[in-house]
Amino acid sequence: MTKIFRSIATYIALFIGAAGILVVLYAWNLPPFHGSVEMTNDAYVRGQVTLLSPQLAGYLVEVPVQDYQKVRKGDLVARIDDRIYTQKLEQAKATLAAAEAALANSEQSRKSGEAKIASAKAAIESTKAALQAASTAHARTESLLEKNIASQSEAEKNRAAFDQAQAAVHQAEAAALVAEQDLNTIVVSRRSLEANVESARAAVRLAEIDLQNTRIVAPQDGTLGEVTGRLGQYVSVGTQIGSVVPDRVWVVANFKETQLDGMKPGQQVTFTVDALGHQAFTGHIERFAPATGSEFSVIKADNATGNFTKVAQRIPVRIAIEPQQPFTDRLVPGMSVVASVDLAQGDAAAARTAAN
Structure with missing residues (x-):
């Protein structure tokens, strides 16, 4: 009788042990209970800090x-204390005012130079008219001298007046050329003054930026x-x-490379947050990382050794959080989450989620 009870107890213990193993396999989604749901607890809320x-x-x-x-x-x-930067701005404005005054003075010099050119041209016309009169008088005197009507002294006097009129024309033309060269010098200097004004304006703008940056x-x-x-x-x-941490957050779930077969952007994702009492949220896959997480590490693993052991790598998956869900305002970057993706939802569900 005792042996019978011992056999029953043994069978019960074996049954409980087998049931426990099956429960563990089911909970961890391992064969023979491996279904269409892929899950990872290597996932966190992310945001831009x-x-x-x-x-x-x-x-x-x-x-x-x-x-x-x-x-x-x-x-x-x-x-930041802005007294120094306020004075630098005032100094830059004073330099700009001086540069603008020099440019305005150059403008007045240009107008004066143009007036001198106009005066020189008028002098040329006047001397040419005097030269024409002197030339006529000289020609008339020479004609009268040949007929012994005019005296030699009068002819010499008109000849000297003609020579003086010619010299006056040359002098007036030279004065006009000097006035034109002076105007060219003023124009060239004006370009330098204009550059000084632009440089002073840039200095004022930089001083304004520095003053703004004190805030x-x-x-x-x-x-x-x-x-x-x-x-x-x-x-x-x-x-x-x-x-500053903006209000916009998302989830990055690091799935093993063996779990990615069948995952597509747009598929719905369910995740729970540890800090909120495992509160469930929904989202959808936005995109996949271009490389595994180990590729972004500062010190990369070197597996070129004789005792190589293959380890499944993890690839970050960005998950957008669906809006207008309760408690989403309490999600902050760094929170641990558990993310699950049902691969059985298919392409139609993924396309529908992506369209929404």
């Missing part, structure tokens, strides 16, 4: 925000991380004073 750093050096005179505070694009996070603002809507900037702290270019 933007580090905030100044582009200038100086002392922080204002830090009006706190850790984990909601901010809008353009909200002030910290401000470190949120680049987009989101939530601040830990604010490390402190009032009175001296910061240099690149000093981290905080970070």
